[in-house]
Amino acid sequence: MARRHEIHAPLFSQCLELLEDLPSPDQDTTIREFIPYLHLHSSSTLPADASVLPALPHTESWTHAVRILPASPEHPPNSQRVTQATSSRGRQLQILDLYVPAPAQNATVVPLCGRHILVARDFLALALPYYHPRANQLDLDPQPAARTDPVRVILSGPPRVVLTIALAYIAYAAGSSVAHVMRCVVDEAEDAEACALLGPDGTMGLAERELSILERLVKREL
Numbered sequence: 001m002a003r004r005h006e007i008h009a010p011l012f013s014q015c016l017e018l019l020e021d022l023p024s025p026d027q028d029t030t031i032r033e034f035i036p037y038l039h040l041h042s043s044s045t046l047p048a049d050a051s052v053l054p055a056l057p058h059t060e061s062w063t064h065a066v067r068i069l070p071a072s073p074e075h076p077p078n079s080q081r082v083t084q085a086t087s088s089r090g091r092q093l094q095i096l097d098l099y100v101p102a103p104a105q106n107a108t109v110v111p112l113c114g115r116h117i118l119v120a121r122d123f124l125a126l127a128l129p130y131y132h133p134r135a136n137q138l139d140l141d142p143q144p145a146a147r148t149d150p151v152r153v154i155l156s157g158p159p160r161v162v163l164t165i166a167l168a169y170i171a172y173a174a175g176s177s178v179a180h181v182m183r184c185v186v187d188e189a190e191d192a193e194a195c196a197l198l199g200p201d202g203t204m205g206l207a208e209r210e211l212s213i214l215e216r217l218v219k220r221e222l
Contacts, residue, residue, distance in 0.1 A: 016183050018218040033192060034166050037128055041156040042193060064094045066120050068157025070102035077101040078113045096123045112161050114217050117168050124169040129151050161206060163197055168218045
């Protein structure tokens with residue numbers, strides 16, 4: 001059973017300590033479409049080199065990326081940076097880098113601060129064509145412009161971190177609760193990795209207090 005954590009800190013600076021069951025470093029990582037246009041890349045380790053993104057299948061280019069990276073002297077823990085790059089196909093790529101404290105060797109807890117959740121949520125809300133305030137559902141029939149020039153977004157980092165960000169965004173975009181989105185993922189059972197991370201109870205090992213903090217964060221304006 002996943003270890004649970006209690007959190008005692010101001011909401012905005014709060015960190016969720018996400019317990020990772022990381023694959024071995026030599027295990028293949030996968031890129032999968034979680035919802036249309038939003039892909040998750042579960043990485044077994046935090047990369048030392050932030051300059052490389054995994055290739056999108058079928059040689060298409062990413063349009064937006066969120067990367068979880070280890071902090072450095074230039075980028076302290078819980079900071080973030082937005083940059084723009086040009087892909088090999090000449091397409092503009094918007095990148096949001098979130099810097100987290102580098103875990104000790106063999107550590108399995110990756111902290112994700114409240115500000116990172118909010119920044120990533122808003123970055124995805126601007127990138128993806130789904131946001132419908134108070135709709136209480138995620139409209140997966142995007143606007144016509146999205147069909148002709150679709151966005152291709154990737155979240156790359158430790159499995160529970162990228163899943164937490166994806167769940168927070170979907171709950172925000174759908175006007176729903178994170179708990180409801182978690183239950184839907186488990187009930188629909190279409191994403192094996194997400195179901196395994198969420199567990200049979202659909203809570204991802206989060207204590208009730210932690211889930212409450214996440215719910216309040218998702219609804220909070222940055």
